[in-house]
Amino acid sequence: MNIGIVGGGAIGLLFAFYLSERHSITVYTNRSEQAEVIKDKGVRMIRGETTLLRKMKAKPATDGISDEDLLIITVKQYHLPSILPALYHFKGNLLFVQNGMSHIDQVKLLPAKEIIFGVVEHGALIHNQNTVEHSGIGVTKLASLKNPGRDLLADDIPFFSFQIEPDYYNMLLKKLVVNAVINPLTALLRVENGYLVKHDQFYNAFLLLFNEIAEVLELSDREGMQRHVEDICRTTSKNRSSMLKDIEKGRQTEIDAILGFVLSQAKEKSKNAKIAAMLYMLIKGKEQQGEESL
Numbered sequence: 047m048n049i050g051i052v053g054g055g056a057i058g059l060l061f062a063f064y065l066s067e068r069h070s071i072t073v074y075t076n077r078s079e080q081a082e083v084i085k086d087k088g089v090r091m092i093r094g095e096t097t098l099l100r101k102m103k104a105k106p107a108t109d110g111i112s113d114e115d116l117l118i119i120t121v122k123q124y125h126l127p128s129i130l131p132a133l134y135h136f137k138g139n140l141l142f143v144q145n146g147m148s149h150i151d152q153v154k155l156l157p158a159k160e161i162i163f164g165v166v167e168h169g170a171l172i173h174n175q176n177t178v179e180h181s182g183i184g185v186t187k188l189a190s191l192k193n194p195g196r197d198l199l200a201d202d203i204p205f206f207s208f209q210i211e212p213d214y215y216n217m218l219l220k221k222l223v224v225n226a227v228i229n230p231l232t233a234l235l236r237v238e239n240g241y242l243v244k245h246d247q248f249y250n251a252f253l254l255l256f257n258e259i260a261e262v263l264e265l266s267d268r269e270g271m272q273r274h275v276e277d278i279c280r281t282t283s284k285n286r287s288s289m290l291k292d293i294e295k296g297r298q299t300e301i302d303a304i305l306g307f308v309l310s311q312a313k314e315k316s317k318n319a320k321i322a323a324m325l326y327m328l329i330k331g332k333e334q335q336g337e338e339s340l
């Protein structure tokens with residue numbers, strides 16, 4: 047397949063590197079300088095002691111998107127509006143891998159042949175314009191908006207597998223609840239994920255927030271979901287969440303796509319979401335503080 051990857055960040059370079067084993071890849075970057083570096087030097091991937099390099103095509107997204115069979119959108123949720131106008135002319139298949147759920151309504155009406163959502167369970171860290179570290183090996187879960195079960199990315203690529211899920215909404219919801227509980231709390235407390243279940247007072251706060259979110263989202267299996275979020279805290283106990291890292295680096299966070307979605311659901315259903323609202327404001331305040339210190 048001809049696959050285009052929009053965004054040359056951590057996830058974009060990770061997908062570009064692994065998929066280039068079976069497909070012809072073009073990376074569509076934000077900056078022309080990055081496209082030149084990738085065209086010239088290829089994409090380097092570091093996994094433990096292994097470092098590998100693959101050559102591929104790259105161009106700035108502003109030069110236009112070609113007729114790819116599949117276009118994978120790996121920009122952050124808050125950058126989607128900058129790329130959506132170009133997607134109104136794209137007739138191939140689209141895959142969105144953003145965290146959160148506020149992008150569902152933004153992309154539903156695109157004229158693409160197929161719209162697929164992805165939940166990436168890999169860890170990826172960008173080192174420079176053409177180098178990515180595969181810091182956690184997981185899977186990418188995929189679910190289609192229109193044709194459940196159709197698997198465009200069925201190839202068996204070592205260290206980079208895909209899992210087809212039957213229901214895109216439930217797949218995204220499960221990840222949303224994890225991010226809505228863990229990310230704002232760890233970002234504000236400045237602790238690693240494991241602390242939320244290890245520390246009595248933090249765990250009480252975790253439960254208050256989880257219960258409010260479960261009520262707003264009308265979760266059908268509350269106990270199962272609570273166990274799932276607690277398990278993620280344990281299995282990623284030494285991780286600093288992406289929101290904590292964003293706050294530490296003074297960057298914008300994905301709070302709008304995560305707690306913003308919970309708040310919009312609460313408003314729609316006239317449900318109480320005071321804790322989520324407070325955490326949302328505190329994270330927004332921290333983002334502003336970061337901007338002011340630049």
Ligand SMILES: NC(=O)C1=CN([C@@H]2O[C@H](COP(=O)(O)OP(=O)(O)OC[C@H]3O[C@@H](n4cnc5c(N)ncnc54)[C@H](OP(=O)(O)O)[C@@H]3O)[C@@H](O)[C@H]2O)C=CC1
Pocket residue numbers: 052053054055056057058074075076077107120121122123125128129143144145166167168169170171172288300
């Ligand atoms: N990193 C991880 O381990 C994981 C990330 N995710 C999710 O994947 C998504 C991407 O995350 P991540 O890769 O870490 O983010 P990054 O910030 O590393 O990458 C985003 C990239 O998109 C580029 N970009 C922004 N606007 C445009 C545009 N208009 N056209 C082309 N490129 C553009 C940025 O360019 P520039 O560099 O110039 O700003 C940047 O290179 C997020 O929603 C995140 O939640 C999910 C699971 C794990």
Ligand SMILES: CC(C)(CO)C(=O)C(=O)O
Pocket residue numbers: 145224225228229239278282285286287288289
């Ligand atoms: C699962 C978790 C919480 C791992 O840190 C994550 O997805 C994130 O940090 O955004």
